[in-house]
Amino acid sequence: MSDSSVKKTLGRVVKRTEMPELSKPFSPMQLAKAITAKRTGMKLTLVDVSQALAISKPTLIKIEKGDVTVQLHNVLKVMEYLGLSFSLVSDDIAHSNDEVSDEQWY
Amino acid sequence: MSDSSVKKTLGRVVKRTEMPELSKPFSPMQLAKAITAKRTGMKLTLVDVSQALAISKPTLIKIEKGDVTVQLHNVLKVMEYLGLSFSLVSDDIAHSNDEVSDEQWY
DNA sequence: ATTTATGGTCAACTATAGTTTACTTATACA
DNA sequence: TGTATAAGTAAACTATAGTTGACCATAAAT
Numbered sequence: 001m002s003d004s005s006v007k008k009t010l011g012r013v014v015k016r017t018e019m020p021e022l023s024k025p026f027s028p029m030q031l032a033k034a035i036t037a038k039r040t041g042m043k044l045t046l047v048d049v050s051q052a053l054a055i056s057k058p059t060l061i062k063i064e065k066g067d068v069t070v071q072l073h074n075v076l077k078v079m080e081y082l083g084l085s086f087s088l089v090s091d092d093i094a095h096s097n098d099e100v101s102d103e104q105w106y
Numbered sequence: 107m108s109d110s111s112v113k114k115t116l117g118r119v120v121k122r123t124e125m126p127e128l129s130k131p132f133s134p135m136q137l138a139k140a141i142t143a144k145r146t147g148m149k150l151t152l153v154d155v156s157q158a159l160a161i162s163k164p165t166l167i168k169i170e171k172g173d174v175t176v177q178l179h180n181v182l183k184v185m186e187y188l189g190l191s192f193s194l195v196s197d198d199i200a201h202s203n204d205e206v207s208d209e210q211w212y
Numbered sequence: 213a214t215t216t217a218t219g220g221t222c223a224a225c226t227a228t229a230g231t232t233t234a235c236t237t238a239t240a241c242a
Numbered sequence: 243t244g245t246a247t248a249a250g251t252a253a254a255c256t257a258t259a260g261t262t263g264a265c266c267a268t269a270a271a272t
Contacts (some may be wrong), residue, residue, distance in 0.1 A: 019196070026192040028182070034194050041198075045248060056231050061250065068179040069229070071259085075178055076134070083197035086132040088140050090125070091189035151218060162261050167220065175259070177229085215272075226261070236251075242244090 016040045026089075031075075032066035038082040039064075053077050122146045132195075137181075138172035144188040145170075159183050 019037040020030045039049060046064075050057045055074055062070050063078060079085060125143040126136045145155060152170075156163045161180055168176050169184060185191060 022194045022196060026194065028178075031192075031194060034196065038196065038198075046250090047248080057249090058232095058251080059230060062229090065250095068177070068182060070178055071174070071229075072134075072176055072178045072181055073174040074230090076174060085195045085197070086137075087193040087195050088128045088132065088137060089191045089193050090128060090140065090144065091191070092125075092144075152220090153218080163219090164221080164262095165260060168259090171220095177259075180260090213272100216270085217268100218270105219266105219268080221266080222264085224262090227259085229257085229259075231256070232254090234252085236249100238247100238249075240245100240247085242246100 027066075028068050029066040032064050034084060035078060035082060036064045038084055042082065044082075049078065049081065053081055133172075134174050135172040138170050140190060141184060141188060142170045144190055148188065150188075155184065155187065159187055 017033065017036050017040055019041070020033040022030075022034070024030065039046075046057050046060050049055070050060050053074075055077065059070060059074060060078070063075055123139065123142050123146055125147070126139040128136075128140070130136065145152075152163050152166050155161070156166050161183065165176060165180060166184070169181055
């Protein structure tokens with residue numbers, strides 16, 4: 001594994017993967033890597049999170065692999081648990097306010 | 107509907123719902139409202155998007171209602187089509203004065 | 213008043229995400 | 243070495259998301 005370092009705890013072993021650049025455009029892989037980075041950074045195993053959130057390990061692995069054929073519900077649960085969140089970005093050009101206009105604001 | 111206005115096109119009718127505040131903390135409802143706002147702002151009907159993305163109308167409606175029991179895949183397809191995107195936010199970088207989201211979706 | 217287009221719901225069915233259990237692989241440390 | 247812990251995979255099964263098609267309600271045109 002290239003982008004991972006190894007670290008030892010009291011008796012535990014955790015493979016730490018680095019946090020991706022959050023400034024770069026969103027992608028499912030970026031999300032996946034961020035989740036893994038947060039989890040390992042918090043020294044939690046897949047089973048730890050799996051049991052805490054009542055999500056199966058295979059599903060968690062799907063999420064951390066960037067598989068998008070998972071429930072939004074499960075992704076959000078994991079993100080909230082790990083302290084990750086989304087921010088919405090719209091490609092529009094600064095629409096002023098609620099005035100009904102013929103112009104397209106998007 | 108309270109937060110919607112009515113506008114007429116050449117022969118078409120469009121209910122425009124307002125874009126939510128993107129600066130506020132993320133929530134599934136915020137996402138749902140942003141999607142509806144973008145779609146109606148672009149003068150697209152549910153069927154328009156439904157057919158363009160090969161997603162059924164009931165599923166689209168679930169998404170626009172803030173239902174999180176939908177595939178991440180489908181949500182991302184809709185967002186990309188409408189020009190919406192995510193930005194990842196991690197709480198490890200001192201978000202001292204951010205308000206905590208009070209709405210629970212789970 | 214009738215027609216037309218849209219949003220929204222519902223039921224039955226299909227497709228597939230998710231689960232459980234077990235097994236394998238890999239790493240760290242004694 | 244060998245042992246223990248964690249990551250990852252696979253198969254069979256279950257749960258449920260998603261689809262189709264019909265239907266209703268509303269609003270806006272004619």
